[in-house]
Amino acid sequence: MEILKEIAELLNEGTELNSLLPEVLHKLLYVTDLHTGWVFLIEDGEPYLAAHENLPEALSHHNLEPMCKHDCWCVDRFKNGRLQKATNIINCKRIEEAQIENKYDTRGLTHHATVPLRAANEMFGVLNVGSPNKKHFDDEELALLEAVAFQIGTALKRIKLTQREQETALMEERNRLARDLHDSVNQLLFSLSLTARGGKEMAKEEEIKETFSYIHDLSRQALQEMRALIWQLKPQGLEGGLITAIQAYSEMVGLNLKYNVDGITTLPGKVEETLWRIVQEAMANCKKHSGQLNIEIALYTNQKNKVVMVISDQGAGFQYNEKTKLPSLGLKSMKERVEGLNGHFCLQTEAGKGTMITVTIPV
Incomplete structure (x- = not known):
């Protein structure tokens, strides 16, 4: 006792x-x-x-x-x-x-x-x-x-x-924050974009037109990034499947997506969400840093009952050594998500030769 x-x-x-x-x-x-x-x-x-x-x-x-x-x-x-x-x-x-x-x-x-x-x-x-x-x-x-x-x-x-319970509470909080951003900041940015465009059309002096044009471009860029953030908080479209969500997201951020899927039927919820979050981060990095708009994604299962996802671009790349720490918080977050599911994360990149991310997760 x-x-x-x-x-x-x-x-x-x-x-x-x-x-x-x-x-x-x-x-x-x-x-x-x-x-x-x-x-x-x-x-x-x-x-x-x-x-x-x-x-x-x-x-x-x-x-x-x-x-x-x-x-x-x-x-x-x-x-x-x-x-x-x-x-x-x-x-x-x-x-x-x-x-x-x-x-x-x-x-x-x-x-x-x-x-x-x-x-x-x-x-x-x-x-x-x-x-x-x-x-x-x-x-x-x-x-x-x-x-x-x-x-x-x-x-x-x-x-x-x-x-x-904690995961449910976190998802509810993400959904609430996504709604708040959509209903407030997102609408304000949209209004700012319309106002700047109207000001540009009404202005007579060239210098003022350029100022309104600059404000219009900035507001549109901020609006696009805000929409991407809302997607990350609340993955709309994932209910239609991972590939559907990836296609929609690539269109929203303005990337040309080429993908190949082999042997995938259904995935566990946690695995699917993890892959989805990694794709979002990888696409955001490609848009911001690669210097080009083409991205390729391969998704398949191997003989060891593991799902493998390979994300690659032929952009700028960067210097990286496997023995050193990952250079950004986004990449670290990807690695932590994968290892949290007993998976393996691999980054291959070189300046001027593009970037490839390979993720392997047991299913």
Whole structure:
């Protein structure tokens, strides 16, 4: 009861998965006197290592390669629905493979207990714990681990619901701001453009005509940028599909779009919105900095169940080295969005030779 109380208090305080799960795992191992543990979360059918502690070299070498690239029996059981309660795994497949290779130290770890992380009927992943030379967990130990896993699953459910509420609130705020900009600033700029054009037609002196013409051009430019900003806040047209939205946006900002789509049917909502935001930023950069108006976009799926988007132009480009930081906030934002979905962002550019952005995201 004391163990459950301590872990429950820790879970109730947590709001971020990246920091919460390692803390809970550390506390669990400490109070149960176990040595090693790791947590796999399953998203869109694919596992990823969300937390780990005291992994032997056999599981942690080459930047956790065995934990990130190899299959295992516990995750297989989770995927096919056979892992419904805490259980002893007779052997660890990853450890067994390491023993066969005989290259890395297992520190006596050969077995582990596996517990599903769940809340009601919703499954989130698996919790694995073990200790050197420990080959069996009795019923009392498994019952405790199951109770802790249920607490973790409930906390995961709470955090995910909170994140959804925050995302909904953010979208509502974006929509409100977009409406306000459209109804106020956008209309004022439009009125300023009409007034400047009228002043130019009424003016008799050439100098005054040039002044009104300059004001008219500035107001039209500001109006175009304001419309682009409103699109970014409220992606109108995305309900008709990503390609439709991209086509409409390219027309609005005045770019000549050439695109190719292969093997794409439907995309998860978060992936589609991320690709859409990246296209918007890339098009804005092309319009402002490339010195030309042509842009190409390729969108396809590869053999690894990942969506790939390539955005390129043959414009001015710029000097960039992969070992240095990205030079603009917009590019950094693109990279963060992609990596937030466990994807990969690649920028290739050179002065006078254009720019290419390649985005790869699991789907």
